[in-house]
Amino acid sequence: MIQKLDRNDRRVLTFPAVHPCESISPATLLGSLITLSRSICDHQRKPFATQKRNARESIRQIGILLLFLEEIQDRGLNLSNSIVLCFSELHLTFQKLQFLLQDCSRDGSRFWVLMKSHFVSTQFRVLIRAVATALDVLPLSSIDLSCEIRELVELVAKQSRKAKIELDPEDEMAMKRVILILNQFENKFEPEPSMIKRVLDYLEIRSWSDCNKEIEFLDEEIELGSLDADDREVPLLSSLVGLMSYCRGVLFESSVFGKTEQTDTKCSFEMVGCLNPEDFRCPISLELMTDPVTVATGQTYDRASIQKWLKSGNLLCPKTGKKLTNTELVPNFSLKKLIQQFCSDNGISLSKSRKNNRDITRTIVPGCPAAGEAMKLLAGFLTGRLCYGTHEQKKKAAYEIRLLAKSSIFNRSCLVESGTIPPLLKLLNSNDPSMEENSTAALLKLSKHANGKKVIIDNGGLKPILGVLESGLKLEVRQIAAAIFFYLSSVPDYRKLIGDFPGAIKALVELIKNGTNCGKKNAVVAIFGLLQYHPNHQRVLASGIVPLLVDLLGTPDRDDLTTDSLAVLAALAESINGAISIVETDTALPSIMKALASTTSRTVKEHCVSILLSLCSSCGRDVLAVLAKDASVMTLLYSLVTDGTSHTSKKARLLIRLLQKFHETSSSCLANAVPREHFIHVQ
Template identity: 45%
Template sequence: MANDATRRILNFPAIRPCESVAFTTLLSSLINLGHKICGYKSRTLFANKKNARKSSRLIESLLVFLEEIRNEGSLVGDSLVLSLSELYWVFQKVNFLLEDCTRGDARLLMLVNSEKVSNHFRVLMRAIALAMDVMPLESLEGDVEVKELAELVRTQARKTKVEFERVDRRFVRKVLLIVNMFESGIAPESRDLRRILEHLGIRSWNECNKEVKFLESEIAKECLTTEKRDLGLLSSLMAFLIYCRCRLFEDICSVKSDFQQYGGGFSSEMIQGLNSDDFNCPITLEIMTDPVTISTGQTYDRLSILKWFRSGNRTCPKTGERLMYTDLVPNLALKQLVMQYCSENGIPFSESEVQNHGVATSSMAGAQAMSLLAKFLADRLAVGTLQEQQKAAYEIRLLTKSSSSNRSCFVEVGETIPSLLNLLSLGNPAAQENAMAALLNLSKYPKTNQLVAENDGLSLVVDVLNLGLKPEARQHAAGALFYLSSVENNRRTIGNITGSISGLMNLLRDGSDRAKKNALLAILVLLMCPENHSKFLESGLVSLLKNVLTNSEREELTTHSLATLSALSEKLDGSMAIIHSGTLPLIIQILNPSTSKSANEYCVSLLLSLCINAGTYTVPILIKNSSLMVSLYSIVTSGTTHSSKKASSLLRILHTFNEKMTDSSMASGTHQERVVTAW
């Protein structure tokens, strides 16, 4: 049977038993599956309670009958095997249905689909009745009680009434009414929201958030379908739950601010032992954000392999094997590994397009609900208690992490940015961290740059960079400076703020890997301002970068350090600082065909700049290194277009120098010979 993690909710991929299966095996499997179904009685149901209980009672009666068949031993015939096979197929579907009905993270979706669920129960009960109708009771051995029991089960299956339950109908209407209110831009009463959540047993922030995360995954799957029939409903329901999460639950004590509350994760030792190349899609060679496995067992990023199939290809890109079918199975374990790897190494992890744009792009209710919520949270930030402000900052942090449309909603509410900036200096570690993380997310929206600058926010962010109450807050401040520096005027202003240069240098020296990554990115953008170039050189940036290259095993830190050195080397003083620091041999050592293409490209750019700006010092050293020439020729033939051109330019410089040295040596030798002969 398909694992629950690999199927959509209310989707029942039952498998019919093989025709050659042994009768005893079929019967035992059917009984075991029946016991599993009966086990759902101990689990909580939030919709279709009566229908589920009726189904469980019917299957309990069937189990008694099936146990009697096994104990008594019956004459095996085709009709009996056919009947039991049909029951096994139905039992699988009942099992899937009850799995969905008792899920702790799909309560709202199952409630809204309760009429559809009741129809499923009705169809399955009829299927059981039909299977019992074709049961050859005359071939069953044993006493009369077995046959009477079979007749009883058959009658019970026929007479079991399944209907759309009144309580479910009432609450479905309440949910849809609130969704309609959202579409009209009307904020619902909190008491109405609370009644619905109480009916569903959702009593905490974490329980509500689990529902949100589940609907996010369902939306991502729905976007991959052709029809996208349920996309609007799913988006509206997620907006409903997000609104409830923000409005109804004030206690965030149990919510971890480091975003580690979702899933168990893998140990850091396990992550460090993995080869990061295994996370790259074989088609794009980029890190996979939504890995899926095809029938050949190969894993690709979902968007890449879908594009491959839509181009008319029906083969596995890696093996070339012809595919009989093109089903995609989500590789959830690999996705979790990739997410944790990215988290520990400071690599941005972009979710699917739907998650990036958020619920607002999928439904009017979602867009209006987010607009209402943005105003509510902005008001809490402005005039709420410290606990309410902290909660509001955390919610904004969550909502703006991967949704560009949500960012625009919050930035357009004018009070959001000034209120978040005020939280930075209140002296509360959690409030400061959440506010800084929210500002980091919002700084990806262009208008934020202007608002932060107008409210003296650049100085406040630099203060957090240097004096942040938690390491995470200082890390987020560096990340925010990276985005805020995208504006030319801000680059100059930030460079002139006391502590901005030293703060980034300190983070690069003593911070975590993710903090170093953010610092490097911010420095790289700030270097685009000529005034900052000399400031970083005077602060000893080259030595720090050399230390990172020497001691870090993280590919991303190596690549960004090389990129920063490359930017420094474009000017004469930068090139000379790199030469005098003794970094050149390290760069030559890093340049290797096995190194990442990005790292190689920065190495080549860096060496080319050093040859142009400080050729007297650089070229003689490069000429003596034979392995360097091999690496350069390899990059010319197999590197990117950009790196190949630069490698060719570098080789020309080295060859020209070598030819001049050869000519000079020959000329010198001829002159000496003439002198000797004359003498």
């Protein structure tokens, strides 16, 4: 009956218990009660950082009732309707108690359960009283039990009515200490490490890994809260994230964190694209925009996020900090269509994305003042470690920055303002692979911040980043460096700087040639960014990139790499030299036509049509002759006229006209040639 109580989508301290149906058989109900009771008793072996007495008393009582239930099952006793009704109430109560014990013993939930101590102790009291109520109305005299078991059940009923289920004084003292610490943070006063250590010791949080588990749990609770549209607890959750982040970075800096240090250089973390999700994310929620709107400063946000920002009394543009001259929100239909196209091509559900929107307080601004001040203190500490710490301290500081800058604009802002970028750039020359990786990954996260890009450039960051791109100790690190170049190239002025920088384009092309699939992709999109500055076209062509891009079109199981390669080819084809270079690559035209015929992606179709149109315009009859020989091309183009995007449809129509004109010209030449031949023959 109870398949799985530990539901992954359940918020902690919520108890979605289900009442047994009225038609349930007594044997099934009894068996499920026994299973639940045993599961509850198993918690006796689990550690409880808080609520020790309440948990122990609850488990003890359920253990006694387990003996009672097992005897009924062993003796095969018949259960009357009144007994089944009582057991149904017990079943509901046992489910809730199971949820409560899971939460109190769950890894990573110690701080949150401590701060909810009053609520948790109340829940224990309510559930134990519910057991007493069910036992009070249980017709025990009608059940054929042994005297010992009967006396035990009566004892449990009596004790559960009188049990003192209350808040442990030590839990309350620890909770008050946490509140004092958070108040000190809020007042911009750095708490005494000894005071924080007392709380950590009480909760048995003794390592970097323990702190990290607490942070991950608290972040998950905030996410689940946003799913439930319940943000009342976000300030407290955010303050605890700030406290635990501070503890992880400052108090456990000498701890071994290598076991928890999981590399996040996998494709899903460090891979970017020409149609990059970062461009479609709301600067406030950091999620895909479902209804993009533009404000007076020209910046675009998701409607729900910017409305919440404005309703909270903020009249500044979240991204630029400039005062809004008006609060009018203008729908951005073009961007909305692009996002929908991107989601369609990549199998992303917009409704799911909408549900996963993070709360505004975790991105642009801190979730609460205490969290903000804790982050600022931590950023300053990490900057000091990067500048003056030992080798190991510098390595750990770089890793902490990498984690902190991953998901919050506010964190990135604090880290940039505290001066972390210059020392991180110096660490890129390290011979330690872990140091190089953490420093490069941290810079990648910070390069997503507008000020971060500027600081990198102003501090001569191109040279050390290029050094990693050219000769990084691991291919994965080189792919991260390529991603940094991509984000830097989003600033128009920096495209020229990177294009002029000796060896930059060559190094990106080399990564396309020899890198991992993710490295190839990052290098391709970095090139795409540089091509937005037209003088870079000739430099890119001179690097011999076209044959490499054509080879990537056949990459198995990597549609995203094909898409980005086509995007770069489409950009290059816009110039005559680029078009000639593509045509002169023997396999280029067949590969592009094959991609057009085999893809279901609207983006790929648009890139293919753009390339073919540019090639026909620049290289004329040679390309048209090849296309004209393939009867399927015209059919594909006609389908795009009706089913493609407005841009694709327009280009398809132009290409159809060129092909029709080519056919007409060819037919005319042939018709004129036949009489002439006949006339000569007669003569």
